């Protein structure tokens with residue numbers, strides 16, 4: 001069975017809704033009850049949209065990011081900012097002063113988003129892990145990329161080199177383009193899609209094979225042989241990510257919703273449970289948070305819980 005035929009027969013099942021938070025709430029405005037409600041909406045696969053972003057980027061910083069003050073555009077690739085190390089990567093080709101400017105702007109963005117979400121999504125804030133922030137300066141429409149790195153194909157996010165071991169991937173995006181919307185399509189949530197995916201990969205029948213792999217790994221560790229130990233959860237999510245992008249039939253026939261994120265809007269989404277693709281748009285900022293299972297409002301709806309229920313065993317290490 002390919003993924004296209006694995007899509008639920010009801011096209012409306014498991015599609016996302018937009019939940020508008022407008023005007024953006026100030027530091028003291030979100031009650032604990034409202035925070036919890038928003039967490040529940042996000043975990044259900046809905047998108048929290050702020051039509052007018054609470055994180056406005058000063059005009060001169062935008063000009064620096066767009067390269068308006070230079071004869072050439074200084075940033076050619078997505079730039080990642082690692083908050084815990086206060087370091088950026090991906091700025092090669094720009095001068096030292098330009099790299100420093102990008103680092104300052106991303107540091108500031110990362111801090112302001114973190115402060116804003118500590119209030120808006122307070123149940124997560126005590127235990128989340130601050131992951132990377134990024135600046136996305138490239139036009140997404142027809143952006144050249146190898147198949148598995150293409151973001152214009154529907155997928156659930158999974159980090160190949162930074163396993164989350166079951167923690168959820170929450171992302172806060174801001175469209176800083178002054179005139180163009182950032183256009184996404186989304187399809188079914190993991191809750192609707194995951195069980196069919198698990199069927200296609202034979203997850204329910206794979207416990208014997210996994211147990212053998214686990215035994216071999218611990219044996220290798222005892223012998224001091226280095227082992228690649230990506231948790232089973234991350235293996236599965238990554239396999240799902242790749243299979244979705246490889247399946248042209250699925251990409252064409254999956255039920256789709258199209259969203260236009262207007263200039264100066266921000267949106268929040270669990271990209272590990274909302275299948276998404278970006279079709280067009282240039283100049284966005286983003287901050288990622290890893291949300292552990294024990295602070296989720298409804299852990300049983302998480303991709304980890306869904307996959308573990310089907311597998312009948314733990315998928316984390």
Ligand code: SIN
Nearest residue numbers: 136151271276277278
């Ligand atoms: C993605 O996570 O697939 C990209 C989203 C975006 O850059 O808008």
Ligand code: FE
Nearest residue numbers: 151156157271
């Ligand atoms: Fe993605």
